[in-house]
Amino acid sequence: xxxxxxxxxxxxxxxxxxxxxxxxxxxxxxxxxxxxxxxxxxxxxxxxxxxxxxxxxxxxxxxxxxxxxxxxxxxxxxxxxxxxxxxxxxxxxxxxxxxxxxxxxxxxxxxxxxxxxxxxxxxxxxxxxxxxxxxxxxxxxxxxxxxxxxxxxxxxxxxxxxxxxxxxxxxxxxxxxxxxxxxxxxxxxxxxxxxxxxxxxxxxxxxxxxxxxxxxxxxxxxxxxxxxxxxxxxxxxxxxxxxxxxxxxxxxxxxxxxxxxxxxxxxxxxxxxxxxxxxxxxxxxxxxxxxxxxxxxxxxxxxxxxxxxxxxxxxxxxxxxxxxxxxxxxxxxxxxxxxxxxxxxxxxxxxxxxxxxxxxxxxxxxxxxxxxxxxxxxxxxxxxxxxxxxxxxxxxxxxxxxxxxxxxxx
Numbered sequence: 001x002x003x004x005x006x007x008x009x010x011x012x013x014x015x016x017x018x019x020x021x022x023x024x025x026x027x028x029x030x031x032x033x034x035x036x037x038x039x040x041x042x043x044x045x046x047x048x049x050x051x052x053x054x055x056x057x058x059x060x061x062x063x064x065x066x067x068x069x070x071x072x073x074x075x076x077x078x079x080x081x082x083x084x085x086x087x088x089x090x091x092x093x094x095x096x097x098x099x100x101x102x103x104x105x106x107x108x109x110x111x112x113x114x115x116x117x118x119x120x121x122x123x124x125x126x127x128x129x130x131x132x133x134x135x136x137x138x139x140x141x142x143x144x145x146x147x148x149x150x151x152x153x154x155x156x157x158x159x160x161x162x163x164x165x166x167x168x169x170x171x172x173x174x175x176x177x178x179x180x181x182x183x184x185x186x187x188x189x190x191x192x193x194x195x196x197x198x199x200x201x202x203x204x205x206x207x208x209x210x211x212x213x214x215x216x217x218x219x220x221x222x223x224x225x226x227x228x229x230x231x232x233x234x235x236x237x238x239x240x241x242x243x244x245x246x247x248x249x250x251x252x253x254x255x256x257x258x259x260x261x262x263x264x265x266x267x268x269x270x271x272x273x274x275x276x277x278x279x280x281x282x283x284x285x286x287x288x289x290x291x292x293x294x295x296x297x298x299x300x301x302x303x304x305x306x307x308x309x310x311x312x313x314x315x316x317x318x319x320x321x322x323x324x325x326x327x328x329x330x331x332x333x334x335x336x337x338x339x340x341x342x343x344x345x346x347x348x349x350x351x352x353x354x355x356x357x358x359x360x361x362x363x364x365x366x367x368x369x370x371x372x373x374x375x376x377x378x379x380x381x382x383x384x385x386x387x388x389x390x391x392x393x394x395x396x397x398x399x400x401x402x403x404x405x406x407x408x409x410x
Contacts, residue, residue: 004105249358
C-alpha cells in the first residue's frame with residue numbers, strides 16, 4: 001500500500017512514541033510510507049530567515065526502527081510564533097493537494113485535525129481515498145487560548161466525516177463519539193511495544209556511575225516531556241517526605257521541556273543537590289538503560305481535562321522493563337490497565353502517592369512482584385505485530401469499501 005500519514009507536530013524532534021512506531025513498522029512490512037508533519041520547532045538562520053518557501057523533503061528517515069524508510073515532507077512555514085501554525089493551514093493544504101494529485105495514495109492515516117486534517121478529508125474525498133483517524137488525545141485541550149475553540153470546531157466537523165477511527169483508549173472512544181463520530185466506526189486499539197528494546201535487565205552499572213548513583217540507592221524514575229501537568233514540581237517539593245520513608249531514595253528525571261530549567265532551579269533552592277538527578281532528553285534507544293536503574297517508576301500527571309483520557313507511552317515502557325509503576329488515577333489509563341494485577345498502583349497526587357512510592361522503594365520483593373505483573377501484561381496485550389495487523393486490516397477494509405462505493409456511483 002501507498003500510505004500517507006499526517007501529524008501536526010515536529011516529527012524529527014518530538015519524543016519517540018507511536019506516531020513514529022506505526023509508520024516505521026508499516027515501512028518494514030514493505031509499504032510505501034510518506035509522513036507530512038508540522039515543523040513547529042523551527043530555527044532561524046539570521047533575521048532575514050523568516051519564511052521557508054518550499055516543502056523540505058527528508059528521504060529514508062527513521063526514529064524508532066532501524067531499517068525503516070520513511071519519506072518525511074515538511075510544508076513551507078512562516079518562522080514567526082503563532083504565524084507558524086496559521087501559515088500551515090494554507091501550506092499543508094497545498095502540499096496535500098500536490099501529493100494526492102501526483103501520487104497513487106491508497107489511504108490516509110491521520111493523527112491531525114485542525115491544520116491538515118480537515119483539508120485532508122476534503123481532498124481525500126475528491127480523490128476517492130479513504131481516511132482513517134487515530135485518536136490519542138483530546139486535541140483541543142492541548143492548545144489553550146483562542147486556538148482551542150478552532151481545534152474543537154475542527155474536531156466536531158472532522159470526526160463524523162472520516163471513514164474510521166482507531167482510539168487509543170475506551171475513554172477516547174467516548175470522547176470522539178461525544179463530538180459526533182459514528183460509534184459503529186470507532187474501535188479501541190492499543191499500540192504495540194518493542195519488547196526486545198524494553199525488557200527487564202540488570203542495572204546499567206556504567207550509567208549509574210556516570211550519574212553518581214550507588215548500588216544501594218533506591219531510585220524512582222520519571223521519563224518524558226516535563227509538561228506543566230506532569231507533576232514534577234510536586235515530586236521535587238515532596239522529596240523530603242519521600243526520603244523520610246526511604247532514606248536512600250533518589251529521583252531520576254529523564255527528559256526535558258519548557259519547564260526543565262524551572263524544575264532544576266526548584267531542586268537547587270530546596271537543597272536537594274544530587275538527590276534529584278536531571279538528565280535532559282536522551283536518545284530513544286538509551287531510555288531502557290535509564291529505566292534499568294529504577295526500583296520503581298512514576299507517572300505523576302495531574303488529573304485534568306488534558307490528561308484524564310490518555311494512556312501515556314511511557315507507562316507500557318516501564319512495565320515492559322519489569323518495573324512497577326505508581327501512577328495518578330488517570331481514567332484513560334485505569335481503563336486500560338486496571339491496577340495491581342497489572343503492575344500499577346493508582347494513587348492520588350498527595351501524601352498517598354508519596355507513601356506508595358516510598359514503601360515500594362523500601363520493599364524490593366514487593367516491587368519485583370508488581371514488576372513481573374506489569375511485564376506479563378505487556379507480553380499478553382501489547383504486541384506490535386498484532387497491532388499493525390489490525391491497522392492493515394482496517395486499511396484494506398476501508399479501501400475495499402471506498403472502491404465498491406465508487407463503482408456504485410459510476
